[in-house]
Amino acid sequence: MFAQPLVTSAAVAASVLFILSLGGLSNQESAKRAVWYGIAGMALAVVFTALGPGVSNYGLMLAMVLVGAVIGTVVARRVEMTQMPQLVAALHSFVGLAAVFVGLNAEMERLRVEGLRAAGESLDGLAAFAARLATKTPTEIAFLQVEVVLGVFIGAVTFTGSVVAFGKLAGKLDGKPAQLPGGHLLNAAAALACVVLAVYYLAFGGMLPLIAITVLALFIGYHLIMGIGGADMPVVVSMLNSYSGWAAAAIGFTLSNDLLIVTGALVGSSGAILSYIMCKAMNRAFVSVILGGFGGASGSQMAVEGEMIATTADEAAAALDDADSVVIVPGYGMAVAQAQSAVSELTRRLRAKGKEVRFAIHPVAGRLPGHMNVLLAEAKVPYDIVLEMDEINEDFSDTEVAIVIGSNDIVNPAAQDDPNSPIAGMPVLEVWKAGTVIVCKRGQGTGYSGIENPLFFKDNARMLYGDAKQSINELLTKIG
Template sequence: MIAQHFVSLSGLFAAALFIFGLKRMASPVTALSGIMTAGAGMIVAVIASFLVLFELDGTVRSHLTTNLGLAIAALLAGGGWAWWRGARVEMTAMPQMVALYNGMGGGAAAAIAAVELSGGRASGTLLLAVTIIGALIGSISLTGSFIAWAKLDSRIKKPWRFSGQRLVNGLIFLATLLVGLGVILLYGSPADTVLAVLFFVGALAFGVLMTLPIGGADMPVVISLYNAFTGLAVGLEGFALQNPALMIAGMVVGSAGTLLTLLMAKAMNRSLANVLFSNFGDTTASGGAEVHGQMKSADAADAAVNMRYASSVIIIPGYGLAVAQAQQKLYEFVKILLAAGVEVKFAIHPVAGRMPGHMNVLLAEAGVPYDIIFDMDDINADFPNTDVALVIGANDVVNPAARTDKSSPIYGMPILDADKAHQVYVVKRGQGKGYSGVENLLFFEDNCSMVYGDAQAVLSQMVQSVKDLAAAA
């Protein structure tokens, strides 16, 4: 009897922990405790799902004892693998891991739907329709997230496009919807099984075809979108199972993911439809205004000395910093500047890196204080009064073409105003273009100098240069 009461209350308690944890994740200062709180909610939900196996008198339901063993084995295998991989994943691979976990959530929702359909548990047109819709969205999220992972991990290096692709994708999606309608109408008949298989094949295929043509620059938005898909699928399957924890958690994740997706699209001054159906992000893209001037190179030591004697420095981290795993060395350099009385701030663009919040996580790993990290809207006004802007591995998010060149594919995208600083140093491995495929006009400005090299090596030289300067003094 106690177990039954616990099951009844656990859904609401777990949901409350999910919501409170998500609220705590809104700030870097409380994000860790938020993750722990949400994790506690998941533990409550898992325990409750096992207690469902018990009858009111405490005996185990005999027809579920076999599944109990499988469930425990799956929990141990999945939890053990996730713990092992999570502890070892590199920061550069964090977006890939997030994409995979998004997909796993959608796949779990689709698997629940498959069990409901094959086991004859769904009853009534409404529950059948909800189950089918959840299965569709979950399947798309599963395979779409796998393609996003492959793109982020450079397993798929270029978008895959062909003539009439949108028409083909639309026909496959429409056919999948019609087959799903057939499953609802013929549920329980022999034809239902065949249609269900075709439905899942179509849904999984559409997730692949939908994601393949999207360029790498849009993967942060895509990851966020599939996160919303997963939440929606989980919420729908929770409704089908009459599970309040799944319903509330799914709705929270779905709404948060949707809001984040729209905010990220807005940060690039583009619609979600443009993200999904345009060729933006293809590194073979061309266009842009004629470039005037030439790039000027600078030595790492000279740049370091200039920053050491500056009054203010704003640092703009990008994905190149993560690739070089140079965040620790960067913070070592920052601490030297702070000790010398230099005002140092970090400027974060909403779509910097390969996933939402990537740069914030990167800096938090290095121990950078939260109070010197600022979002784009909060710091852009400071650049005109800043002595030095240091750009590390960022490209499109500091390209002035977004403000001035109407022919540029990034025109209208809000950027960090690094070019308005008195002096700009850009740490970059070479003269390559960003994900948008257009030339960065900042690199040709009179106040900009390029410091070529791997970020780890360049920052090591900078640290050593200011240390040698202090020793000589």
């Protein structure tokens, strides 16, 4: 068993490693090293916390760690990159549920200590957490109750919200916004009821108000995320990441665990910052997105005129042979088809012919922030030709061929042209300004958000129908 000073030192070291990990993840080249920083920090945190003072039941703890390690290994091996967004959402739900359980258990232990005191029984031999409760002043107990009610509320919202996000990302739930009659008023009424119950709990304590808050918060999390459209799911995932961090911080306060407080604050603040950045990239107010203000029709949308013109691999290859500048726009369809390696090979061959090839990445491409960057890095695409929207958008007018692979909303001109479009005002990649736009798409359906894309009907757009991987591989046979 380690002494408390050593545990505290380990917590500081782990916190530094977590900060280095977050900082490194902002750059593709340093991301792998950053992941190892995070792994080392978590290993340090787990070992020194488990072997710290006041911890017991090592047999049960070891069994749970082994079970969790086995499950985590199996899931990690089975989950494809296309399933990573829903996996992240599912993991957020575990943190939220843990916060609820810790909060309810803390209140049970508090009531137990009060009961023993009222009965005049000895408080000797209590478990570590109950023993700490026995030494707290009334003021400290009041602060503990505030921590408990916040942890339970945030944790419950995070749990059901993450479950719904998982369902929408996995296609098990409809991606369109859906709310019960009353809409936001139901959420507001439930939140107000939680405030009233929290005041009652802080005044009188007891399990019933906490359980009632849990039930209402579970409803809020469910109904809130159900009311958010599929186009906003990347923001929802980062928002739930923030919620899970604050839930973890609340657990840390309840358990008097400094490392958990620091880690939760890091996750909570970084998730909130990422959500803000993504909302800015979508030209949406953060509150509007979170309250379900985006993803559904906002009026009569402009009619789409023209027709989709199909093309063949031979015609697409001829256009690429004649072009000197090419921009590739990857989207979720590329991830689903696992076409990144074929795209990387196409890039290599075109560059070998002396053509300028670059990638344009929208901040919310895919269904998870950084999704496309990870796929391209996995396929060995050079980092220096992968550019963000702001870096490349002005270059489309000088681009001879733009290849759109499985993207829809992020290349939709309706964001600029149609004020009644659900994505009106959202910054998009202006691929339609290129000389020729080749769109790799399975069929003529709409994208994940269900919004029609006028790009596909423009005179300079050509639709290369079929599985993205097969389409690119067929292109490769035409390009030596």
